[in-house]
Amino acid sequence: xxIKEIQNDxxxxxxxxEDWEERYQYMIDLGKTLPLIDEQFKTxxxxxxxxxxxxWVHAEMQDDKVVFTADSDAIITKGIIAILIRVFSDQxxxxxxxxxxxxxxxxxxxxxxSPTRANGLVSMxxxxxxYAIAYQTQLN
Amino acid sequence: xxxKVDEIRKDFPILSRKVNGKPLIYLDNAxxxxxxxxxxxxxxxxxxxxxxxxxxxxxxxxxxxxxxYEHARHTIQAHFNAKHNHEIILTSxxxxxxxxxxxxxxxxxxxxxxxxxxxxxHHSNIVPWQMLCExxxxxxxxxxxxxxxxxxxxxYDKLLSxxxxxxxxxxxxxxxxxxxxxxxxxxxxxxxxxxxxxxGAQACPHLKPDLQALNVDFYVASAHKMCGPTGVGMLYGxxxxxxxxxxxxxxxxxxxxxxxxxxxxxxxPHKFEAGTPNICGGIAFGAAIDYMNHIGFDSIAKYEHELxxxxxxxxxxxxxxxxxxxxxxxxxxxxxxxxxxxxxxVGTILDKMGIAVRTGHHCAQPIMDFxxxxxxxxxxxxxYNTRQEVDIFVEAVKKAKMMLS
Numbered sequence: 001x002x003i004k005e006i007q008n009d010x011x012x013x014x015x016x017x018e019d020w021e022e023r024y025q026y027m028i029d030l031g032k033t034l035p036l037i038d039e040q041f042k043t044x045x046x047x048x049x050x051x052x053x054x055x056w057v058h059a060e061m062q063d064d065k066v067v068f069t070a071d072s073d074a075i076i077t078k079g080i081i082a083i084l085i086r087v088f089s090d091q092x093x094x095x096x097x098x099x100x101x102x103x104x105x106x107x108x109x110x111x112x113x114s115p116t117r118a119n120g121l122v123s124m125x126x127x128x129x130x131y132a133i134a135y136q137t138q139l140n
Numbered sequence: 141x142x143x144k145v146d147e148i149r150k151d152f153p154i155l156s157r158k159v160n161g162k163p164l165i166y167l168d169n170a171x172x173x174x175x176x177x178x179x180x181x182x183x184x185x186x187x188x189x190x191x192x193x194x195x196x197x198x199x200x201x202x203x204x205x206x207x208x209y210e211h212a213r214h215t216i217q218a219h220f221n222a223k224h225n226h227e228i229i230l231t232s233x234x235x236x237x238x239x240x241x242x243x244x245x246x247x248x249x250x251x252x253x254x255x256x257x258x259x260x261x262h263h264s265n266i267v268p269w270q271m272l273c274e275x276x277x278x279x280x281x282x283x284x285x286x287x288x289x290x291x292x293x294x295x296y297d298k299l300l301s302x303x304x305x306x307x308x309x310x311x312x313x314x315x316x317x318x319x320x321x322x323x324x325x326x327x328x329x330x331x332x333x334x335x336x337x338x339x340g341a342q343a344c345p346h347l348k349p350d351l352q353a354l355n356v357d358f359y360v361a362s363a364h365k366m367c368g369p370t371g372v373g374m375l376y377g378x379x380x381x382x383x384x385x386x387x388x389x390x391x392x393x394x395x396x397x398x399x400x401x402x403x404x405x406x407x408x409p410h411k412f413e414a415g416t417p418n419i420c421g422g423i424a425f426g427a428a429i430d431y432m433n434h435i436g437f438d439s440i441a442k443y444e445h446e447l448x449x450x451x452x453x454x455x456x457x458x459x460x461x462x463x464x465x466x467x468x469x470x471x472x473x474x475x476x477x478x479x480x481x482x483x484x485x486v487g488t489i490l491d492k493m494g495i496a497v498r499t500g501h502h503c504a505q506p507i508m509d510f511x512x513x514x515x516x517x518x519x520x521x522x523x524y525n526t527r528q529e530v531d532i533f534v535e536a537v538k539k540a541k542m543m544l545s
Contacts, residue, residue, distance in 0.1 A: 020492050021492075021543070024543065025543055028485075052499060052500050052515070053482060053484045053514075054514070073514060074484040074485050075481075075482060075485050076485045076488050077484065
């Protein structure tokens with residue numbers, strides 16, 4: 001599936017929730033269930049320090065696609081990471097570089113991607129794109 | 141006389157707004173307090189009627205603004221019981237005051253001298269001293285804390301010596317609410333000839349320090365923690381110290397005469413007030429102090445203490461909730477965590493229910509490292525909070541616990 005298709009799926013899923021509680025409970029459950037990163041990659045090098053929560057990101061290239069794994073010490077942050085990974089991982093570097101994240105506004109989670117929130121998510125998206133740019137350079 | 145909190149709440153327009161569809165419950169008072177209409181009116185009046193630059197104009201507006209600004213300085217002096225009016229320096233806030241003193245001390249300190257700070261400090265209270273020590277070659281020593289979040293005074297005694305030149309401690313810890321025994325700290329430091337700077341940012345919303353009785357050398361505070369606007373605060377310094385300290389910033393207002401060969405500095409307090417100050421802020425600071433005195437610090441302290449005890453008791457009924465900072469002598473701040481739950485998650489859920497708390501390390505990472513936690517949820521109460529708000533808050537914490545664990 002393309003990034004846009006995945007984003008549209010997520011928007012559809014979130015449209016079924018009636019209030020913030022259902023949305024947040026869904027994210028919390030996502031955060032609880034998914035094993036998002038191999039412990040060996042939770043290193044200082046892979047850490048993005050937010051003031052509020054920490055985020056770890058690891059990237060590798062598999063068959064010309066970038067596979068991301070990530071984690072956070074806060075569960076709501078982790079739930080949002082699960083959504084971002086679903087969108088960005090296993091895509092070509094070019095598609096990742098060109099993708100936007102406006103779908104986050106549509107699913108009512110905009111506040112979590114505010115640069116002033118300091119939870120590491122904005123830096124994480126930047127980091128995902130940086131990895132994609134680096135891999136794109138390698139491919140060229 | 142009963143504390144009329146319902147009447148007091150009417151003074152604060154912001155308390156009737158909604159957040160995320162719920163009535164706002166504002167429990168982030170240690171970060172900044174809300175502003176009563178009486179202070180807002182002063183700000184509106186300034187810009188509507190007599191906005192002008194001070195201390196230099198011959199015209200009526202400038203005179204009026206100068207009079208009101210200097211009147212505010214008198215209000216501050218009287219409130220803190222400083223001996224002289226010119227011992228009150230109006231600053232941009234607590235951090236500015238601390239940097240002013242730290243910068244001045246860099247010319248007094250030499251290699252081998254020691255500066256003592258406490259383990260309970262805010263980052264803004266650690267970094268300027270680290271910078272000072274780097275510049276001067278002095279050594280930074282730290283008074284440790286115990287599990288309750290109190291300073292270990294027997295260790296303080298051991299750190300003090302003839303090498304000690306300056307002791308710096310907050311009056312009340314922002315992260316835990318501990319009230320530090322500053323009288324004792326000041327007395328002991330003076331015994332070794334060291335100066336003491338106390339950060340009163342967290343104390344001034346809750347109590348009224350008597351600076352002459354404390355015999356403190358420097359004391360700093362911010363208006364925005366005590367019902368005033370942001371961007372203004374005060375530095376108190378004993379006259380003898382302020383005369384010794386070199387000016388911090390150069391600019392207009394702080395000079396007497398300027399030629400290209402030599403500049404002579406203005407007298408106190410203007411020597412430390414370079415440039416156009418926050419005139420409106422200074423005047424509103426005075427109004428905020430008047431407002432709080434009108435309610436009365438004794439009544440405020442008593443009411444807040446009751447709220448603290450009530451909230452503490454209710455919160456501790458929640459299984460797996462731990463409070464950090466359990467000093468006997470503390471102010472209305474509760475720092476806590478739910479077992480195996482990240483504070484950021486709790487704060488996010490509370491926000492959805494219209495409740496404003498602070499989460500994170502509260503710019504006091506050494507304290508968080510001591511407890512080996514990433515941070516806490518901090519609820520800090522003011523005199524305009526109510527028991528009903530505490531009830532709603534406690535129910536919201538229970539709900540967060542249910543959703544998150």
